[in-house]
Amino acid sequence: MRSASRRLLATASLMSLVAVTGACSSDSGPDASPSPTKPTGCDGKKAPTFKGTKQAFESVASVGEGKAVGIQAAAPQLTKASSGAEGWSVATISIHARVLTNGIFAVTPDSVMLIDEKGRQCTRPRTNAVKSPLPVGEIDEAESASGKVSFLVPDDAQLSKYTVMYADDPASPAADAEWSRQGVAPSANAATSCAPGRTSPMKLGEIEREDWGESEVVGSEGAQMRITVEKPTVKPLNPSSKHPNDVDGLAVKVKIEALGSAAFVDRNMFQMVDGEGSLCRYAPLGTEGETLTTDLIQSGQSQTYTLIFWAPKGAADQVKKLQVIHRADTSTTTGDAGWHDPKEKAPYPTGRPKPKPSPSSSASPSTSGSAAPSSSAPASTPTPLSTP
Structure with missing residues (x-):
């Protein structure tokens, strides 16, 4: 309504x-x-x-x-x-x-x-x-x-x-x-998940994740982007019709640079998963304070955006082992880059990652510095839900 x-x-x-x-x-x-x-x-x-x-x-x-x-x-x-x-x-x-x-x-x-x-x-x-x-x-x-x-x-x-x-x-x-007077007060257990029971379908195709603040290059030759994702911070949310009243924000700064041709970016390219394997919710058209819906970055230019994901109100700081996954194709659940804090040991979305090829390796490293996404991922999988 x-x-x-x-x-x-x-x-x-x-x-x-x-x-x-x-x-x-x-x-x-x-x-x-x-x-x-x-x-x-x-x-x-x-x-x-x-x-x-x-x-x-x-x-x-x-x-x-x-x-x-x-x-x-x-x-x-x-x-x-x-x-x-x-x-x-x-x-x-x-x-x-x-x-x-x-x-x-x-x-x-x-x-x-x-x-x-x-x-x-x-x-x-x-x-x-x-x-x-x-x-x-x-x-x-x-x-x-x-x-x-x-x-x-x-x-x-x-x-x-x-x-x-x-x-x-x-x-x-x-x-x-x-x-x-004989009634029972509802349990006040502290929330440790951004969206309890909302299991994430996101995968990473055995790509090694970057640390918060580090850059990763994604895309094919001639149409690449260099993406840097900062560590999420808690952002209290004021009442608004753009988000539920029972959530606070997890704000993420993202810098994107177009390295070849102009780069198209979409809010739904970025997903957040917590340490319990839950897919964090967000508003596809933007929460208050969010600065990305869609954009076109000209070649050689860069833009910095704020993304906001949701966590239970008053407990956003209790949600641990967060990771952000980027996917170039918003219709798939397989990402091509990920960021996390290695000290927290956030569970890897699809098993143990393969190490990046060493300089002496005979294999040619990919332009994104990581292996290609798994071909077993269903390309027609619907975009994960991002609304309440």
Whole structure:
């Protein structure tokens, strides 16, 4: 969802949610018709079903299509606000909603539900009784939403036994997340891969890799490029529609010199692989701060570019044994040059490399200073995915 199409879709969703808000059951709560007897529990409808794992309060639950939105729900708290009905008090839940990846999403307090120990929903007051309520609105990569949602509970309610549910679609019979005091906080294991589970298909055809900062000549005679790749550095990324909100950057400086005819360069010629064999993601059309999409370098000229690959936010410095692979043909997974830190001993993409021919060798060294790519590589293999 981007530009106008993103806005139209989000607006349509928002209008639907506003319609649901108008039809919610808060007007039928206790303040509309006070119960003549002391309430023993909430008087709303039955709670929706939930098949996942209950989370601890304050932990982030990923909800929505593609798990693109993160919702935090605090434990319910009693307030001193007047409920307007005898036997009933006002409890609030603090909510924070933010976009984890990309897009524009509608947010409404009707997605939040307080459930008593008998599995009944608590109704909301007819009028807002607390400050800083959660608004009906939109969130995107740069804008999050925070606020409180109020509910009517019996004066003697044991809120420690209550749970909080969230349904992306308030009319759905199933919830997307649930929090309780007995819930489990998601694991906070440190990320050590730039893209866990995203196995790299890249190969190097038994070419010996260069150290960071060293140059390698690639291409055929008369149409060669001298490429120098510097060591990656961590680059914090600000919210943007060009990358997910849950990543930071690994920035790489690349200098390219055209040695024969003019040289065409493309962002997709460069791939990054981590020490766990994962292919690092990037934006084909450029992350904020990236300077290469496509370019034509005139013969005898050079250009320096910044490439940005993605790593889990806050853990980019934990991703080790990185290597950058260059491939002249973006439709193949076999590269013709690679760079790494030999001290880190990053796993070689296709087995042990062959040493470069010595000056006394009878074999003629290739113009790139390395062996030709393996002919067994499938030339028609699609370009590795580079988007989220």
